[in-house]
Amino acid sequence: MQVESAKAAAPGSRAALEDRLRDIQAIADAALSRLDDQKLLTELLERTRAVLHADTAAVLLLDYTSGHLTAVAAAGLEEEVRQGVRIPVGRGFAGRIAAEHRPVILDRVDHSTVLNPILLTKGIHALMGVPLIARGRVIGVLHVGSLAQRQFTSEDVELLEMAASRAATALASLMAQEDRVAAEALQRSLLPGLLPAAVSADLAVRYVPGAGKVGGDWYDVFGVSSGHMWVVIGDVTGSGLAAAVIMGRMRSALRAYALEHDDPAEVLARLDRKMQHFEPGALATVLCAVFDPGLDRVRMCSAGHLPPIIASPGCAAEVAEIPAGLLIGAARAARRETVTLQITPGSVLCFYTDGLIERRGQLIDDGIARLCRVVRAEPPEAACAAVMAALVGGEPVPDDIALLMLQCHPSALQP
Amino acid sequence: MTAGDDQLRWESGQAVFRMPAEIDVTNANHLRAALRAAVRQATSVLIIDMSATTFCDSAGVQAIVDAYNQVEARNQNAVAPTQLRLVATVVRRIITLVGIDQLIPVYPTLEAALADSG
Numbered sequence: 001m002q003v004e005s006a007k008a009a010a011p012g013s014r015a016a017l018e019d020r021l022r023d024i025q026a027i028a029d030a031a032l033s034r035l036d037d038q039k040l041l042t043e044l045l046e047r048t049r050a051v052l053h054a055d056t057a058a059v060l061l062l063d064y065t066s067g068h069l070t071a072v073a074a075a076g077l078e079e080e081v082r083q084g085v086r087i088p089v090g091r092g093f094a095g096r097i098a099a100e101h102r103p104v105i106l107d108r109v110d111h112s113t114v115l116n117p118i119l120l121t122k123g124i125h126a127l128m129g130v131p132l133i134a135r136g137r138v139i140g141v142l143h144v145g146s147l148a149q150r151q152f153t154s155e156d157v158e159l160l161e162m163a164a165s166r167a168a169t170a171l172a173s174l175m176a177q178e179d180r181v182a183a184e185a186l187q188r189s190l191l192p193g194l195l196p197a198a199v200s201a202d203l204a205v206r207y208v209p210g211a212g213k214v215g216g217d218w219y220d221v222f223g224v225s226s227g228h229m230w231v232v233i234g235d236v237t238g239s240g241l242a243a244a245v246i247m248g249r250m251r252s253a254l255r256a257y258a259l260e261h262d263d264p265a266e267v268l269a270r271l272d273r274k275m276q277h278f279e280p281g282a283l284a285t286v287l288c289a290v291f292d293p294g295l296d297r298v299r300m301c302s303a304g305h306l307p308p309i310i311a312s313p314g315c316a317a318e319v320a321e322i323p324a325g326l327l328i329g330a331a332r333a334a335r336r337e338t339v340t341l342q343i344t345p346g347s348v349l350c351f352y353t354d355g356l357i358e359r360r361g362q363l364i365d366d367g368i369a370r371l372c373r374v375v376r377a378e379p380p381e382a383a384c385a386a387v388m389a390a391l392v393g394g395e396p397v398p399d400d401i402a403l404l405m406l407q408c409h410p411s412a413l414q415p
Numbered sequence: 416m417t418a419g420d421d422q423l424r425w426e427s428g429q430a431v432f433r434m435p436a437e438i439d440v441t442n443a444n445h446l447r448a449a450l451r452a453a454v455r456q457a458t459s460v461l462i463i464d465m466s467a468t469t470f471c472d473s474a475g476v477q478a479i480v481d482a483y484n485q486v487e488a489r490n491q492n493a494v495a496p497t498q499l500r501l502v503a504t505v506v507r508r509i510i511t512l513v514g515i516d517q518l519i520p521v522y523p524t525l526e527a528a529l530a531d532s533g
Contacts, residue, residue: 237473239440283477285513304513326514330480331487335517360437360470364508399472 020155023051027162037174038073041167045075048163052156054144056124059132059167060087060094061140061175069094069141072171077145080118091115093127094141101138103130103161105152109145119145128152130164134172142167179241183214186244190251191402196223200409201295204380206388210355210400216243216284217353217402220251222258227293230258233305233351233404234286246282250275250328254286264288264301265336268328272303272336275329283329287322287351295408296345301338303328306357306368309350309375310341311383317350317375319368348383348407350375355399356391367391380405423453426529430457434465438475447478454485454497461486462500462528463519471506476513483518500528 010016026047032040041059049057056077060069069087071080090099092115097104106113106127114120119127122145129143142164146152187207195203205219216236223229232254236247253274257267268288275282287305291298300308300320304327311317320341326334343349350371357367374390375383383405392401423432432453435442453461463479465471483499490496501519503510510516522528 235473237477281481283473283480285473306512324512324514326517327476327480330514331483331518334514354473358472363505364512 023159024162026051027159027166032166037170037177040170041073041174042075044163044167044170045073048142048160049075049144051159052128052144052152053146054128055147056122056145057143059140059142059171060098061171062089062098062138069098072140077118077122080116083118085116085118087115093119094129094143097129097131097141097143098138101131101133103128103157105157107149107151123147126150126152128156128160130157130160132164132168132171134168139168139172139175180213183241183244184209186241186248187214187218190218190220190244190248192221195221196229199223199229199295201229202380202407202409204384204405206384206401206403208355208388208392208397208401210239210397213239213400214244215239215355215400216247217355217400218247218251219351219402219404220255221404221406222255224258224262226262228262229291229293229295231289231291231349231351231404231406232286233353233402234284235305235353235402237283239400246279246284249279250284250286254288258288262290263338264290264299265325265338268301268303268325269334269336272328272334276332279329281329283327285327285354289349289351291343291408296343297340298343298349299338299340301325301336303334303336304330306352306354306364308352309368309372310343311348311350311375311377312344313346313377315377317348317372319372320349343408345408346377348375348377348380348405350383350387351404351406352387353400353402355397355401356387356403358399360398375405377407380407383407422449423456426525428458429460429462429529431462431464431525431529434463434468434471434475436467437470438468438478439470439472440474443474443478446475447481450478450482451485454482454489457486457497459495460498460500462502462525464525464528465501465503465506465510466525468503469505471509476509476515479510479515479519483515498533500531502528 045057058074058077061072062069067089071085074081087095089095109124124145126146129141131138132140191207218234220232236243254271257270261267285305286303289298289300300322302322303325307322308320309317310320323337325336374387486497486499499519501521502525
């Protein structure tokens with residue numbers, strides 16, 4: 001049924017073409033680009049509603065983790081955002097668009113076609129929606145609705161797709177900004193730069209986000225009631241908020257297990273089981289070093305992490321010999337082995353993540369060798385500065401870097 | 416590019432999946448999907464050939480671990496299990512560092528991987 005819309009111009013007429021051109025200009029308007037992303041989305045929804053003579057317009061964002069769409073901006077349908085409506089992908093009107101990656105037009109809106117109760121109670125009679133696509137991936141849905149009976153046309157779909165492409169760009173950039181801010185805040189809150197009280201050692205740390213983007217690198221230093229000090233360094237695969245969140249969970253879990261068990265191999269085995277159960281698919285390398293109260297002995301276990309560098313006073317630095325255990329999250333029942341090393345007073349131990357030494361076109365062992373040549377038994381701040389200057393310099397780093405330098409003092413030997 | 420085109424080939428009845436020169440976050444997702452397709456097609460042996468790979472970061476490691484888990488899952492219900500093998504030269508160090516050699520046997524050359532009758 002073709003319902004007379006507010007567009008009065010006869011199809012194909014000069015007036016109709018001019019209308020169409022004006023509609024396209026409203027959506028394509030370069031001035032919109034000067035708005036920030038949130039304002040652009042709001043203005044775009046208003047214009048989309050106007051040019052399509054629709055009563056409602058809404059943008060829903062797809063959360064890949066939960067498989068739900070959530071309304072993030074709306075015009076004429078503000079309650080959808082305020083009530084936090086969630087639509088599962090594959091179900092209902094918007095869910096179908098996200099699942100099928102194509103436009104959907106409904107000229108009958110009832111319980112059989114629509115899941116969202118707000119659309120029903122609002123009295124919407126016709127709906128048209130298109131997927132929001134950024135870098136080849138569906139990131140959400142844009143839809144408009146009409147309170148009157150009407151049949152949306154293929155020309156309407158084209159206009160909506162134009163609006164969707166602008167909305168997708170704004171939404172992707174908005175999400176990236178929010179993720180970045182959240183991930184940075186999370187990283188900052190989780191990286192301590194302090195030693196437990198009463199430990200006769202000095203500590204210096206560095207964290208540099210890779211290519212301006214934080215990742216899943218972390219370090220941790222804490223004491224337990226037995227007097228042992230734990231040093232942990234790890235790297236969760238991936239980057240951004242997702243990796244930072246997993247990193248935070250691993251760090252908490254590892255601390256909890258360390259309160260119960262003194263053996264780093266046992267703690268890593270438990271952490272591995274926990275990760276495989278609660279974060280299937282996530283991978284991380286982790287190294288634990290447990291220092292005796294006198295700092296004269298350290299027990300270490302590595303789950304796929306790069307070995308620390310140890311520089312004793314007056315000696316060339318060496319790579320600690322630790323068996324390479326399987327990284328966390330890869331497979332059940334990995335073999336974990338703890339090794340014990342003696343520490344000469346005044347020694348510096350250097351813990352780091354792969355961002356420090358991995359470069360395209362270079363072998364890892366060459367990177368480790370370069371690091372070995374720089375690390376010396378000197379105060380940790382100086383040692384950190386020397387390492388960063390030699391291995392990073394003024395280059396932007398592609399991957400994030402965590403570096404922890406610890407010097408055990410001679411006085412630690414005295415009871 | 417899919418596993419059916421240029422990455423997966425057959426040599427004396429064994430499936431050989433050729434990995435690209437560089438593996439990082441830009442191609443790892445695609446590679447993971449292609450490896451999964453290769454696992455579905457493989458019969459007795461699937462060789463992941465990294466002999467031409469000169470750079471592999473943690474995203475690449477993730478794709479290999481995923482293939483391992485796919486094979487493990489498939490073997491649980493299979494009458495004839497699939498053996499996964501890995502060929503690595505330049506990137507062998509990263510493979511052993513993260514312990515993947517404890518999951519998948521690693522060979523220095525494709526010939527050695529093909530010749531292993533085990």
